[in-house]
Amino acid sequence: MDFVWKDGGVCAPKGFKASGVHCGIRKNKTKKDLALIVADKPCSAAAVYTTNKVYGAPIVVTREHLKNGLAKAVICNSGNANTCNADGVAKANAMAELVERFAGVDKNDVIVASTGVIGQVLPLEPIESGMRSLVDGLSYSGSGDAAEAIMTTDTVKKEFALSYETEGKTVTIGAMAKGSGMIHPNMATLLCFVTTDAAVSSAMLDAALREAVADTLNMVSIDGDTSTNDMLSVMASGEAGNAEITQKDESYAMFVGALTELLTKVSRGIAKDGEGATKLMECVVKGAPDKACAKRIAKSVITSSLLKAAVFASDANWGRILCAIGYAEGDFDVSKISVDISSANGSVRVCENGSGVDFSEEQATKVLDRDEFTITVNLFDGSAEATAWGCDLTYDYVKINADYRT
Amino acid sequence: MDFVWKDGGVCAPKGFKASGVHCGIRKNKTKKDLALIVADKPCSAAAVYTTNKVYGAPIVVTREHLKNGLAKAVICNSGNANTCNADGVAKANAMAELVERFAGVDKNDVIVASTGVIGQVLPLEPIESGMRSLVDGLSYSGSGDAAEAIMTTDTVKKEFALSYETEGKTVTIGAMAKGSGMIHPNMATLLCFVTTDAAVSSAMLDAALREAVADTLNMVSIDGDTSTNDMLSVMASGEAGNAEITQKDESYAMFVGALTELLTKVSRGIAKDGEGATKLMECVVKGAPDKACAKRIAKSVITSSLLKAAVFASDANWGRILCAIGYAEGDFDVSKISVDISSANGSVRVCENGSGVDFSEEQATKVLDRDEFTITVNLFDGSAEATAWGCDLTYDYVKINADYRT
Numbered sequence: 001m002d003f004v005w006k007d008g009g010v011c012a013p014k015g016f017k018a019s020g021v022h023c024g025i026r027k028n029k030t031k032k033d034l035a036l037i038v039a040d041k042p043c044s045a046a047a048v049y050t051t052n053k054v055y056g057a058p059i060v061v062t063r064e065h066l067k068n069g070l071a072k073a074v075i076c077n078s079g080n081a082n083t084c085n086a087d088g089v090a091k092a093n094a095m096a097e098l099v100e101r102f103a104g105v106d107k108n109d110v111i112v113a114s115t116g117v118i119g120q121v122l123p124l125e126p127i128e129s130g131m132r133s134l135v136d137g138l139s140y141s142g143s144g145d146a147a148e149a150i151m152t153t154d155t156v157k158k159e160f161a162l163s164y165e166t167e168g169k170t171v172t173i174g175a176m177a178k179g180s181g182m183i184h185p186n187m188a189t190l191l192c193f194v195t196t197d198a199a200v201s202s203a204m205l206d207a208a209l210r211e212a213v214a215d216t217l218n219m220v221s222i223d224g225d226t227s228t229n230d231m232l233s234v235m236a237s238g239e240a241g242n243a244e245i246t247q248k249d250e251s252y253a254m255f256v257g258a259l260t261e262l263l264t265k266v267s268r269g270i271a272k273d274g275e276g277a278t279k280l281m282e283c284v285v286k287g288a289p290d291k292a293c294a295k296r297i298a299k300s301v302i303t304s305s306l307l308k309a310a311v312f313a314s315d316a317n318w319g320r321i322l323c324a325i326g327y328a329e330g331d332f333d334v335s336k337i338s339v340d341i342s343s344a345n346g347s348v349r350v351c352e353n354g355s356g357v358d359f360s361e362e363q364a365t366k367v368l369d370r371d372e373f374t375i376t377v378n379l380f381d382g383s384a385e386a387t388a389w390g391c392d393l394t395y396d397y398v399k400i401n402a403d404y405r406t
Numbered sequence: 407m408d409f410v411w412k413d414g415g416v417c418a419p420k421g422f423k424a425s426g427v428h429c430g431i432r433k434n435k436t437k438k439d440l441a442l443i444v445a446d447k448p449c450s451a452a453a454v455y456t457t458n459k460v461y462g463a464p465i466v467v468t469r470e471h472l473k474n475g476l477a478k479a480v481i482c483n484s485g486n487a488n489t490c491n492a493d494g495v496a497k498a499n500a501m502a503e504l505v506e507r508f509a510g511v512d513k514n515d516v517i518v519a520s521t522g523v524i525g526q527v528l529p530l531e532p533i534e535s536g537m538r539s540l541v542d543g544l545s546y547s548g549s550g551d552a553a554e555a556i557m558t559t560d561t562v563k564k565e566f567a568l569s570y571e572t573e574g575k576t577v578t579i580g581a582m583a584k585g586s587g588m589i590h591p592n593m594a595t596l597l598c599f600v601t602t603d604a605a606v607s608s609a610m611l612d613a614a615l616r617e618a619v620a621d622t623l624n625m626v627s628i629d630g631d632t633s634t635n636d637m638l639s640v641m642a643s644g645e646a647g648n649a650e651i652t653q654k655d656e657s658y659a660m661f662v663g664a665l666t667e668l669l670t671k672v673s674r675g676i677a678k679d680g681e682g683a684t685k686l687m688e689c690v691v692k693g694a695p696d697k698a699c700a701k702r703i704a705k706s707v708i709t710s711s712l713l714k715a716a717v718f719a720s721d722a723n724w725g726r727i728l729c730a731i732g733y734a735e736g737d738f739d740v741s742k743i744s745v746d747i748s749s750a751n752g753s754v755r756v757c758e759n760g761s762g763v764d765f766s767e768e769q770a771t772k773v774l775d776r777d778e779f780t781i782t783v784n785l786f787d788g789s790a791e792a793t794a795w796g797c798d799l800t801y802d803y804v805k806i807n808a809d810y811r812t
Contacts, residue, residue: 051733052729052732052733053731053732053733053734053738053740054728054729054731054732054733054740054760055732081725083725083728084725084728084757084760084761084762085761085762086759086761088761117723117725118723118725118726118728118729119724119725119728119757119761119762120725120762121762228725228728228729228732305711305803305807306807309803309804309806309807309808310807310808312804312808313808315808317523317524318525319487319489319490319523319524319525319526319634320524322460322489322490322524322525322634323458323460323524323634325459325460326458326459326460326461326634327457327458327459327460328459332459334459334460351490351525353492354460354490355490355491355492355494355525356490356491356492356525356526356527393804393807394804395801395804395805397711397715397804398715398718398799398800398801398803398804399801400715401711401712401715401716401799402715402716402718402719402721
């Protein structure tokens with residue numbers, strides 16, 4: 001499909017203001033820690049959540065608020081996950097009430113999210129004292145501030161937007177997201193807030209979100225840990241003026257296509273900025289007997305700690321790719337496998353028919369010595385395909401996570 | 407049950423000689439790389455293997471040789487896994503033939519194993535040229551040399567033995583093993599060779615091995631990667647003089663008990679010497695609705711990269727324990743969970759009813775600042791228990807695996 005990338009993140013679609021401030025949950029005063037998105041009008045809305053049985057209090061509250069398929073605002077703090085706290089739900093509700101009090105949005109229309117350390121009591125005082133400046137700061141160009149405020153160990157801000165044309169109207173979808181550890185493909189593996197000016201019913205928004213997530217954010221893994229606070233929400237303002245999408249027709253397909261493009265961009269951004277990462281590792285599996293099998297293999301490859309450490313050193317230790325393929329669940333034939341490694345520096349075949357082939361280690365190292373590279377696995381055992389995204393495992397991953405609470 | 411620890415490793419039971427030499431598969435001439443165990447008489451034998459669909463050529467050959475439940479020797483090289491090589495099976499067969507030629511053991515009674523880099527052609531020449539001194543070196547006190555020869559990134563040699571009394575006879579079981587990366591609970595997660603002088607039928611030996619492994623080596627994870635070459639074999643010489651164990655009676659139960667004790671020791675040794683590890687992390691799960699659930703939770707906790715990095719820094723970031731419990735598969739209740747951390751430095755409770763409790767961070771750090779510690783999780787949701795063993799994630803894990811082939 002045709003689409004164009006846009007600036008403006010979650011404010012690129014019509015009808016959304018955003019803001020981000022430092023309120024004091026974090027000690028570092030230069031780091032924003034509280035974000036707000038407010039729509040001009042009530043939006044149809046949907047969300048997906050972590051599958052972790054230990055989940056954050058904000059998820060309890062957001063699930064309740066989205067039951068009617070409507071939302072008007074997102075509030076999100078970083079620095080504290082508000083998870084495993086006896087008073088967690090009360091605090092998450094209080095965050096929604098603060099949005100009602102300061103921004104005039106019905107508390108039941110507020111999506112609440114938190115990210116940070118698990119199991120420390122969330123202080124409400126900084127949030128309350130920061131609300132005035134947070135609300136005063138709301139603007140149609142505030143996406144960057146909000147995207148900054150939800151970052152934890154992320155090193156780069158993640159906001160993206162794209163537009164496509166339909167029925168003579170321009171539909172825009174925007175997103176902001178945070179990684180970058182405790183990420184593993186098991187439903188919405190991070191925080192991501194999507195806005196769009198498309199007119200879409202909440203039922204179709206929910207369906208579109210699930211379709212798009214299955215091939216994008218659920219195919220990202222940084223460290224195999226599925227967070228307790230993952231959430232991906234979408235709000236649709238309808239201000240693009242298209243005829244409302246209410247069934248799985250061509251307009252729906254276009255919307256899903258655009259949303260998938262956007263979330264692919266988010267996924268690659270999340271993976272590339274994984275904790276301590278120096279490289280984006282993409283694994284494309286082709287020729288698989290079915291899609292589920294292709295996905296399991298792709299995820300298994302990008303999840304292997306051994307492979308992740310090897311590619312950090314640009315070492316084409318392809319035996320570890322075969323090893324990771326082999327322990328992926330399922331019944332598939334490994335005897336015909338070929339493996340190619342490619343990047344902007346070229347391509348090299350390292351394995352054919354499940355066995356090693358002569359290749360230039362020098363060329364292989366050169367191929368891996370880029371900040372993005374692709375491992376292409378062909379099973380020659382069908383026609384299904386899947387792609388997964390991960391990153392290398394580095395000293396800095398250890399350092400970041402050994403020092404996380406200090 | 408009553409038992410005593412013994413010296414002598416795989417040579418502690420009656421009827422087994424062992425040897426280890428440097429033959430030249432490895433460039434480092436000070437590192438032994440070829441091991442041999444030879445029994446005085448044919449033994450009943452059994453083995454378990456990796457579940458990886460990509461598996462080493464030695465496994466193909468060993469499976470074939472153990473079909474009749476008999477074996478008389480083990481040959482194992484380190485430095486090359488003989489996996490993903492087009493000529494792998496021919497080379498593994500050739501290794502068995504070399505044992506026949508030099509040690510007079512029928513090639514069909516030889517257990518063949520290899521460990522090291524995957525996907526590099528195994529050179530037979532060094533093995534052939536080393537066979538004479540390997541066979542000449544066979545002795546009833548050679549376990550240490552053999553145990554050294556199978557080490558890869560292991561930093562300590564792993565050999566253990568124990569004895570127990572039955573029917574007025576002394577039964578001894580010995581083991582040698584190698585870790586220390588590419589280890590994940592999914593069947594026999596490493597190389598381990600067990601010998602015993604017990605008289606046991608091969609059927610009962612196979613049953614006993616599977617029982618003991620389920621609670622020991624299958625509960626170890628270093629890095630989540632299930633190797634292609636894992637194998638755990640056992641040979642029983644019968645020289646202890648006990649009445650042969652041919653059914654699941656009391657003698658069988660004693661043998662399983664002793665084997666489980668021995669393999670628990672091996673498991674702890676493997677985990678503590680995990681690649682780059684500075685600490686043995688034990689997770690005991692109690693009060694679970696069933697054993698399978700207890701096992702999944704224990705394994706999930708010791709596998710979490712985030713937790714592993716935190717404990718490297720002796721940081722009691724217990725939220726990560728809860729997170730890892732929560733993403734363990736299965737339907738269980740997380741609302742009553744308590745978590746205690748203990749070591750030779752004391753104990754501290756960090757979580758009750760699924761929420762944090764006030765505790766002294768100073769005391770918690772002191773507890774974690776040991777080379778062995780235990781995380782005890784109680785679900786208060788039944789009476790099943792399980793234990794799993796892992797290690798911390800350190801800079802050295804990354805270094806070892808980034809540099810592995812250089």
